Amino acid sequence: MPGKLRRRPLMVLAWASLVLFGAGLGVVVWMGSTTSSEVVAVRAGVDRGELITTEDLMVVRVSVDPAVQVVPSSQLESLVGQRAASDLSAGTLLSPAQVQPDVLPRTGESVVGLALAVGQLPAEPLRAGDRVRLVQTPAEQAEVTTTPVTIDAAVQSVTNSADGQLVVVDVVVPSAKAAEVAARAATGRVAVVLDSRER
Template sequence: MTVTTGHTDSTDAGRRNGRARPAPLSSGEVAPAPKLRRRPILVVTSVAAVCLGALLGVWAWTSTSNTHEVVAVRATIARGETIDQADLMTVQVGVDPGLRTVAGNSLTELVGQRAAMDMAAGSLVTAESVTRSVIPPAGQSVVGVALPPSLMPGEPLQAGDNVRIVGTPGAQGEVTDGPPVEVTATVVGLHPGADQDKTVVSVQLPKDEAAELAARAATGRVVLVLDSRER
């Protein structure tokens, strides 16, 4: 006679439920380690990320090791103008050894010097960009000529421009015989005049001609002519 008990074998119960359950382990057996599923796409992605990180690191190191701190122009400086500290800044750039840039720690040495050429904002300062020349040099003088826009050329004047200050007819419009009196000079700066409608043009000329120009400029009967800028 077969005796049926109320305890159901776990293996048989698993089979009845459609799932095969592993047989219980005896006390002396060890469960095998679970098998890991390899995903090739993750392996490839990981290797690519490592390589990209290494390349970026090399690029960053190379970039920083080849850059230098140099002086650059913060605000445009016209030729002949005195350089102020606010006009300059320092930047980190990689430069060609053939370019004679000014090291960043020399910025303060440039203050008070003059621009030897027009220096645009954002450009690098080179040794040729500045000069220690004193204005006016020996044998030269600077005269300020206050003029309204109607007696100046429509083209904006720049330091270094060659100009002529020409005498105009008197108050009654009289014209003297012979060619008009004119004085040749070089523009060294422009400044707002006491009158809002006038600009003071500072011009440099030989010392022995300065007195005559100053006397004529004081009368207000002069006009400024801009000559060719070709060099």
């Protein structure tokens, strides 16, 4: 009986040692399977097409799956001044595909300004990057007798005129269509149609 009593503490110690060893091994395996790194995240939401500023971004330390595309924190400064290729939501990690260089207009493109009044553009506010159609409108009180001329364009920027009466929309169009769009804009006989924002 005394021998059994002496063996029990030894067995308890042996089991405790095994438990501690297993826990320690688990921690080592877990640490070896996770990597923590500093990456760029979105601090403030940015609409597609808008310029990215320093205030829009932040650095966070996270454990990221190797399959997830992220931007290292060392590249944060290079992102400032570029444009958002898609809507950036606050609190999300930034991926390289969500950023594009601010080189507008590109080769083969031109920028034309449109001064538009109420009725010539949607009530839904236009945003940089929106895909739109520029539609030729008839003269005042005239009827539409033919299929209206339409030209595809992309919104580059939207501002209000100095007196607040008009909305000035800069649009990017093919260079071959730039003169036509400018001429129609000068007559005031053009309206903007906003197409789907889904991509």
